[in-house]
Each structure stands twice: as structure tokens, then as C-alpha cells.
Amino acid sequence: MTTFEKIYEVVRTIPKGKVASYGQVAYLAGNPRWARVVGYALHRNPQPGVIPCHRVVTKDGRVAPGFAFGGPGIQRQMLEQEGVRFLDDETVDLAAHQIQLDV
Numbered sequence: 363m364t365t366f367e368k369i370y371e372v373v374r375t376i377p378k379g380k381v382a383s384y385g386q387v388a389y390l391a392g393n394p395r396w397a398r399v400v401g402y403a404l405h406r407n408p409q410p411g412v413i414p415c416h417r418v419v420t421k422d423g424r425v426a427p428g429f430a431f432g433g434p435g436i437q438r439q440m441l442e443q444e445g446v447r448f449l450d451d452e453t454v455d456l457a458a459h460q461i462q463l464d465v
Contacts, residue, residue: 368392369403376417379445381454382461383421389463407431416440423454 363371368391375390376382388396404415405428416437419425425437434452442448447455454460 365391365396365399366403366406369396369400370407370409370413373404373413373415373418376414376461378414379459380461381417381419381423381441381446381456381459383423384418385421386461386463387418401426417444419454423449423456423460425452425454 369387372387372390373382382390384397384400385394387400388394391400400418404413404418404426407413407415410431415431425434425441427434431437438448438452441454446459449455
């Protein structure tokens with residue numbers, strides 16, 4: 363399995379109404395140092411309707427400024443449609459919506 367495939371597999375497991383950080387996805391994919399690689403992989407998402415890359419945010423809960431599938435406004439809209447609340451224009455309420463890792 364390639365690095366990107368591992369990342370896509372992790373992102374597929376993020377439930378509706380939840381988000382994960384790039385670092386969390388990297389950790390779950392096998393290397394906590396892959397946060398930037400996660401960004402590259404999601405930018406090349408081969409199945410945008412299947413691999414929910416809109417559920418991945420920065421470590422402080424911000425939506426991606428360069429969201430590849432329509433910009434940060436679209437990412438926010440997609441998350442809000444799943445019930446994700448925001449603290450301001452671009453920051454997800456992580457206390458309510460971030461997945462928890464059992465480390």
C-alpha cells in the first residue's frame with residue numbers, strides 16, 4: 363500500500379460530524395511526521411465524494427486556505443452540513459468535533 367493509499371484509508375474512517383487534523387491523519391497512517399504529505403495527498407484526492415478530505419483541518423481547527431475542491435468556504439459549508447460547529451469564520455469547535463486518539 364502506498365503512503366497516499368494509507369492516508370486515504372484513514373480519512374475514509376473519519377465519521378460525519380467529526381474532523382481530524384493533518385497530524386492525526388499522519389499519525390494514524392503510520393508516520394506522525396507526514397502532516398504535509400497528508401495535505402499533498404488530499405489535494406490529489408482521486409475520489410472527492412468518497413474520500414472526505416473536507417473533514418481534515420489544521421491542528422488549531424482551521425479549514426484549509428487552499429481547499430482543493432472549491433476553497434475554504436466550500437469546506438466550511440460541507441462541514442456545517444454535517445453538523446460541525448465553528449467558533450469563527452474558519453475555526454472548527456475542536457472540543458466538540460475532533461476525533462479522539464487512544465494513544
